[in-house]
Amino acid sequence: MAKTDYLLKTPKGTKDWADKDMIIRDKIFNTLSNLFKKHGGVTIDTPVFELKEILTGKYGEDSKLIYDLKDQGGEICSLRYDLTVPFARFVASNNISSIKRYHIAKVYRRDQPAMTKGRMREFYQCDFDIAGQYDLMIPDSEILNILIDGLKSLDIEFTVKLNHRKILDGIFEHCGVKEADVRKVSSAVDKLDKSPWEAVEKEMIEEKDQPKEVVDKIGEFVKQKGTIKETLEFLKSKDLENKNAVEGIEEMEVLSNYVEAFEIDKYLSFDLSLARGLDYYTGLIYEAITSASAPPKDVKAKKLKDDEDASAFVGVGSIAAGGRYDKLVGMFGSKSIPCVGISFGVERIFSIIKSKTNLNSVSPNHTDVYVMAFGGGEGWNGFLKERMSIINQLWKQGINAEFLYKNKANIRKQFEGAEKSSAKLAVILGKEEFPQGNVRIKRLGQGEENEGDLVKIEEFVEKVKQQLEEI
Amino acid sequence: MAKTDYLLKTPKGTKDWADKDMIIRDKIFNTLSNLFKKHGGVTIDTPVFELKEILTGKYGEDSKLIYDLKDQGGEICSLRYDLTVPFARFVASNNISSIKRYHIAKVYRRDQPAMTKGRMREFYQCDFDIAGQYDLMIPDSEILNILIDGLKSLDIEFTVKLNHRKILDGIFEHCGVKEADVRKVSSAVDKLDKSPWEAVEKEMIEEKDQPKEVVDKIGEFVKQKGTIKETLEFLKSKDLENKNAVEGIEEMEVLSNYVEAFEIDKYLSFDLSLARGLDYYTGLIYEAITSASAPPKDVKAKKLKDDEDASAFVGVGSIAAGGRYDKLVGMFGSKSIPCVGISFGVERIFSIIKSKTNLNSVSPNHTDVYVMAFGGGEGWNGFLKERMSIINQLWKQGINAEFLYKNKANIRKQFEGAEKSSAKLAVILGKEEFPQGNVRIKRLGQGEENEGDLVKIEEFVEKVKQQLEEI
Numbered sequence: 001m002a003k004t005d006y007l008l009k010t011p012k013g014t015k016d017w018a019d020k021d022m023i024i025r026d027k028i029f030n031t032l033s034n035l036f037k038k039h040g041g042v043t044i045d046t047p048v049f050e051l052k053e054i055l056t057g058k059y060g061e062d063s064k065l066i067y068d069l070k071d072q073g074g075e076i077c078s079l080r081y082d083l084t085v086p087f088a089r090f091v092a093s094n095n096i097s098s099i100k101r102y103h104i105a106k107v108y109r110r111d112q113p114a115m116t117k118g119r120m121r122e123f124y125q126c127d128f129d130i131a132g133q134y135d136l137m138i139p140d141s142e143i144l145n146i147l148i149d150g151l152k153s154l155d156i157e158f159t160v161k162l163n164h165r166k167i168l169d170g171i172f173e174h175c176g177v178k179e180a181d182v183r184k185v186s187s188a189v190d191k192l193d194k195s196p197w198e199a200v201e202k203e204m205i206e207e208k209d210q211p212k213e214v215v216d217k218i219g220e221f222v223k224q225k226g227t228i229k230e231t232l233e234f235l236k237s238k239d240l241e242n243k244n245a246v247e248g249i250e251e252m253e254v255l256s257n258y259v260e261a262f263e264i265d266k267y268l269s270f271d272l273s274l275a276r277g278l279d280y281y282t283g284l285i286y287e288a289i290t291s292a293s294a295p296p297k298d299v300k301a302k303k304l305k306d307d308e309d310a311s312a313f314v315g316v317g318s319i320a321a322g323g324r325y326d327k328l329v330g331m332f333g334s335k336s337i338p339c340v341g342i343s344f345g346v347e348r349i350f351s352i353i354k355s356k357t358n359l360n361s362v363s364p365n366h367t368d369v370y371v372m373a374f375g376g377g378e379g380w381n382g383f384l385k386e387r388m389s390i391i392n393q394l395w396k397q398g399i400n401a402e403f404l405y406k407n408k409a410n411i412r413k414q415f416e417g418a419e420k421s422s423a424k425l426a427v428i429l430g431k432e433e434f435p436q437g438n439v440r441i442k443r444l445g446q447g448e449e450n451e452g453d454l455v456k457i458e459e460f461v462e463k464v465k466q467q468l469e470e471i
Numbered sequence: 472m473a474k475t476d477y478l479l480k481t482p483k484g485t486k487d488w489a490d491k492d493m494i495i496r497d498k499i500f501n502t503l504s505n506l507f508k509k510h511g512g513v514t515i516d517t518p519v520f521e522l523k524e525i526l527t528g529k530y531g532e533d534s535k536l537i538y539d540l541k542d543q544g545g546e547i548c549s550l551r552y553d554l555t556v557p558f559a560r561f562v563a564s565n566n567i568s569s570i571k572r573y574h575i576a577k578v579y580r581r582d583q584p585a586m587t588k589g590r591m592r593e594f595y596q597c598d599f600d601i602a603g604q605y606d607l608m609i610p611d612s613e614i615l616n617i618l619i620d621g622l623k624s625l626d627i628e629f630t631v632k633l634n635h636r637k638i639l640d641g642i643f644e645h646c647g648v649k650e651a652d653v654r655k656v657s658s659a660v661d662k663l664d665k666s667p668w669e670a671v672e673k674e675m676i677e678e679k680d681q682p683k684e685v686v687d688k689i690g691e692f693v694k695q696k697g698t699i700k701e702t703l704e705f706l707k708s709k710d711l712e713n714k715n716a717v718e719g720i721e722e723m724e725v726l727s728n729y730v731e732a733f734e735i736d737k738y739l740s741f742d743l744s745l746a747r748g749l750d751y752y753t754g755l756i757y758e759a760i761t762s763a764s765a766p767p768k769d770v771k772a773k774k775l776k777d778d779e780d781a782s783a784f785v786g787v788g789s790i791a792a793g794g795r796y797d798k799l800v801g802m803f804g805s806k807s808i809p810c811v812g813i814s815f816g817v818e819r820i821f822s823i824i825k826s827k828t829n830l831n832s833v834s835p836n837h838t839d840v841y842v843m844a845f846g847g848g849e850g851w852n853g854f855l856k857e858r859m860s861i862i863n864q865l866w867k868q869g870i871n872a873e874f875l876y877k878n879k880a881n882i883r884k885q886f887e888g889a890e891k892s893s894a895k896l897a898v899i900l901g902k903e904e905f906p907q908g909n910v911r912i913k914r915l916g917q918g919e920e921n922e923g924d925l926v927k928i929e930e931f932v933e934k935v936k937q938q939l940e941e942i
Contacts, residue, residue: 006524008564008803011548014518016561018572022514037837038866040873040892043493047485047593048519048550048577053477069550070539072581077482079519079540090487093479101489106519110543122518134876138855142876149866261859332479366508384609388732395509395620402511405605405613421511 013113013121020362024354025346028154029104032126032344035150036102039142041128044101046086048108049077058085058328060183060279065109079108083127084280084341085328091131091339092332098132104346118347129341131329137251140284140324140340141258147320147342148264151288156352158290158319160267161193162228163274164252165281165323167235170245171272174238175217177210183279184208189222190275193289193317197223222273228256231270251283276323283324284340289317290352319352320344363422368468369394369401370418370444373409375431382408383429390427390439390460397461399468401427418444424471425464428452441467484584484592491833495825496817499625500575503597503815506621507573510613512599514573517557520548529556529799531654531750536580550579554598555751555812556799562602562810563803569603575817589818598793600812602800608722611755611795611811612729618791618813619735622759627823629761629790631738632664633699634745635723636752636794638706641716642743645709646688648681654750655679660693661746664760664788668694693744699727702741722754747794754795755811760788761823790823791815834893839939840865840872841889841915844880846902853879854900861898861910861931868932870939872898889915895942896935899923912938 010016017025033043055066055078067079080086083103091099104126113121128146130139144160151158168189172182188203197219204210204218224234235249252270259265276285322342330336371391373383387403394401403409404417418426428440439460442452455463481487488496504514526537526549538550551557554574562570575597584592599617601610615631622629639660643653659674668690675681675689695705706720723741730736747756793813801807842862844854858874865872874880875888889897899911910931913923926934 006522008525008560008805009522010518010564011520011522011546014520016518016565017516018561018565019513019515022516038869038871040836040838040871042490042835044490045488045493047481047487048579049482049485049593051477051480051482054479068541068543070541072539074581075482089479090489093481094487094489108519122520130876132876135878138876138878141859145863145866257856258859261856262863334479364513365511367511385728385732388612388729392616392733395616398509400509400511405601405603405609407606407609 011121013111015120015122019364020359021350021354023362023364024357025350028346028349028353029126031153032150033102033104035146035153036128039100039128039146041100041102044087044090044103045105046080046083046090046103048106049079050086050089052076052078054089054332055081055085058280058331060277061187062109062277065111067108067110081109082107083125083343084129084325087127087129087131087341088325088328088339089332091329091337092334095334096131097337100128100130102126102128118345118351120347124346126344126346127341129339131337131339133338137254137258137284141255141262143322143340143342144259144268144286145262145264147286147288147322148267150344151290151320154349154353155356156290156319156349158267158288159269160286160288161225161269161271161274162284162286163271163276164248164284166244166248166283167252168248168272168275170240170242170248171221172218174240174242174245175221176214177218181208181210185210185218186275187277189218189273190277192222192273225269225271225273228252228259228265228268228270231272232256248283255284276321280325280328281323282326285321285323286342287318287321290319291317318345319348365421365423367400367402367421367423369399369425369427369464370414370421370423371401371403371427371429372411372414372418373429373431373434374411377431380408380431382406383431383434384408386429386434390429390457393461394427394464397465399461399464425467426452427460427464443467443471482592484582486591486593490835491830492821492825494833494835495828496821499817499820499824500597502624503621504573504575506617506624507599510571510599510617512571512573514575515558515561516574516576517551517554517561519577519579520550521557521560523547523549525560525803526552526556529751529802531748532658533580533748536582538579538581552580553578554596554814555600555796558598558600558602558812559796559799559810560803562800562808563805566805567602568808571599571601573597573599589816589822591818595817597815597817598812600810602808602810604809608725608729608755612726612733614793614811614813615730615739615757616733616735618757618759618793619738621815622761622791625820625824626827627761627790627820629738629759630740631757631759632696632740632742632745633723633755633757634742634747635719635755637715637719637754638723639719639743639746641711641713641719642692643689645711645713645716646692647685648689652679652681656681656689657746658748660689660744661748663693663744696740696742696744699723699730699736699739699741702743703727719754726755747792751796751799752794753797756792756794757813758789758792761790762788789816790819836892836894838871838873838892838894840870840896840898840935841885841892841894842872842874842898842900843882843885843889844900844902844905845882848902851879851902853877854902854905855879857900857905861900861928864932865898865935868936870932870935896938897923898931898935914938914942 049069059081066081069077106122107125108122172185177185185208188200188208192200201215204215224231232252324340326338371387373387384407391401391403402421404414423444426442426444437457438454439457440452440454441463520540537552540548577593578596579593643656648656656679659671659679663671672686675686695702703723795811797809842858844858855878862872862874873892875885894915897913897915908928909925910928911923911925912934
């Protein structure tokens with residue numbers, strides 16, 4: 001009996017959230033919001049779409065993935081691609097000199113969806129950013145602290161990879177990469193987490209036109225990873241004279257000190273292959289990866305399509321990422337405000353947590369009490385108005401309660417309703433008992449034999465409260 | 472030093488939410504979410520855009536206000552115009568036979584913005600809907616209960632206007648309005664809350680081409696308002712034989728019974744002029760209005776532009792609205808699921824509550840403790856790593872804390888930081904005291920003379936917890 005000639009579905013790459021998933025997701029949001037508040041964060045909410053010009057020139061190659069609104073007269077707008085550029089616009093347009101803000105909201109990318117990898121066209125980001133002119137690496141180390149505290153609170157196993165854009169640029173320069181080629185070489189190197197060196201080497205030579213000797217030199221660097229101290233040792237042994245590299249190394253030494261004070265050094269791997277896709281990073285960059293989010297084994301056999309790796313954010317294994325971007329606010333023509341931030345990828349974290357959750361223990365409802373009427377036979381009117389009056393007394397006391405929307409409610413249907421709502425107690429209006437001024441309070445889910453307690457109507461709300469507290 | 476040639480702003484009709492406004496808004500969201508949960512509601516989250524076909528043919532004249540996404544290859548999509556049609560699509564596509572769902576999210580209308588009236592192009596709705604085949608008027612009366620409980624919880628003065636589409640249609644038919652003219656006559660009548668009868672009469676005759684005698688007959692009905700019982704008396708005195716009217720009157724009699732049981736009858740006004748703009752309503756309709764949201768006096772003097780009244784939802788005075796829509800789910804080609812719901816208009820409610828709030832008592836931050844170092848002179852290193860270590864101990868115990876991101880932090884700047892964050896306590900690392908194993912805990916905002924308590928480092932976290940509990 002289909003009356004429509006179109007598919008009844010959500011648009012490609014989007015989904016409905018419902019039922020138990022919402023409870024699990026809200027728990028993640030609450031954990032992260034509380035974490036952000038713990039560090040002095042305030043929250044903001046920006047429009048889902050921005051003037052198109054705001055987004056232009058901020059995302060490099062990925063700009064092609066931006067969703068535009070149709071020109072229906074008036075301004076030309078695009079859906080936000082991330083929460084970072086709208087944040088920078090917010091800081092610039094409100095002339096803010098310092099803020100720690102968090103923002104949990106949806107972003108939009110016209111990417112090839114890969115649901116199994118948690119890559120959607122509409123997906124959530126949970127961002128925390130610190131904007132302001134501060135001393136070197138202090139906010140950066142707090143952001144790392146937040147990243148690590150967050151993933152630990154969510155009970156996720158992870159490692160955080162670190163690198164520094166200045167060091168990376170310095171290395172490429174040192175190895176002889178032309179300035180115009182840095183971004184494309186960088187994006188090849190970034191694939192080392194998923195591909196062996198030989199594949200990346202081949203890509204740099206054949207697709208990115210780099211001379212063999214340049215690529216060999218790059219290889220000596222980007223295979224290096226270890227603790228911050230180890231990778232600093234390695235870099236110093238290379239005697240880099242390049243200004244960028246020297247500055248980056250100095251900054252990493254400062255950072256090394258601070259992560260010790262925060263006792264988070266053991267979670268960090270200083271990995272010279274980490275490059276990150278986005279254009280706007282200028283300093284420290286980082287990415288948290290988890291073994292739990294590695295691709296299923298059969299995926300490895302399949303050839304990865306090129307467009308399946310276009311999303312810098314929700315790549316395989318990456319569950320949170322960020323970095324320092326000191327020039328983004330200044331691009332909006334206002335004074336320059338240095339920023340550093342972290343973005344948690346909710347879809348991926350959600351999948352990990354859901355896979356570990358006993359779904360039987362999760363109820364999407366918050367109902368505590370189900371109000372029922374028991375009766376039948378001649379003269380039985382179903383006690384509808386009486387149930388309404390009784391449930392209204394519960395609602396007035398803030399108690400979560402439901403009843404069956406039937407004039408004469410069948411006993412079985414009422415118990416089914418109570419079970420569907422995961423109600424803990426039934427308040428029962430018996431055909432004989434209720435006219436005598438009593439209702440019955442019965443603990444649900446404990447078998448048929450338990451008849452419950454008969455209590456006076458004047459006292460039932462208090463008794464319900466007591467019993468709910470005891471459960 | 473502007474580097475951009477475009478205006479640095481949000482798109483027309485949209486705004487950033489930030490600072491204290493976010494705290495006030497979150498409080499509204501929490502009040503309403505808890506209310507919805509109290510009535511057994513579960514929450515869902517649908518995509519911001521839907522396939523355009525899903526929205527087509529659901530909103531009547533208002534369809535011109537729908538935002539479309541640009542055709543960038545692939546599906547043609549539009550931003551959601553309300554949460555009701557996506558809900559119906561959700562119910563249909565997931566083959567749901569019954570659900571009580573709430574949804575708090577943004578919707579989009581290319582309307583003429585009128586910020587002073589709270590009419591935006593991007594704005595929030597808070598919806599609660601009951602879908603399922605139930606006995607007459609039972610869910611409807613619970614929805615009215617929720618509407619009234621919600622506005623009372625938010626401490627807003629209001630009246631709820633009720634009407635019934637079947638009665639309205641029956642009246643128009645009875646008065647001789649042609650079926651094809653019902654919607655346009657209806658929309659003229661709907662203006663009676665803002666315009667005198669003479670203006671509406673003129674519009675019906677001159678713009679909507681209705682004969683004078685038809686309009687006169689309509690006038691006899693639509694000026695009627697009163698309690699449900701009073702308006703039912705009035706209708707019965709008219710001896711309507713029309714099938715629609717008779718059915719509607721019967722339903723209102725049933726409702727009258729139930730709202731008595733819920734003790735909400737005194738908030739209701741059965742007003743035959745209420746028509747509501749949206750096409751999809753089929754039964755009971757309602758709208759809560761507040762005197763607090765009447766237009767400022769100087770607005771009355773200005774001539775209202777036609778397009779300023781295009782938004783059915785956030786009309787002057789209306790802060791929540793809804794009704795029964797039994798045929799919307801069935802339009803998606805699946806089985807028909809009757810629905811009834813309510814939508815709270817957050818922007819308008821927000822304005823009312825904000826105007827009554829003492830903003831000095833609202834802080835956007837949740838910071839409890841500010842960690843400071845006091846010192847100076849020769850050999851003073853600023854205790855940065857020490858502050859990091861101390862604050863880390865607070866964070867690990869879940870305490871909201873901040874510190875100044877400077878190597879050597881000036882005392883005045885630290886107090887300014889603490890004040891900006893509304894911190895309640897300072898934990899102070901003194902140049903002499905700290906090396907001896909002590910920190911100072913000082914209650915903030917109580918004047919300079921209070922030096923605070925000196926406590927051992929091993930004990931400071933516990934002492935901080937104690938003091939925070941006492942505040």
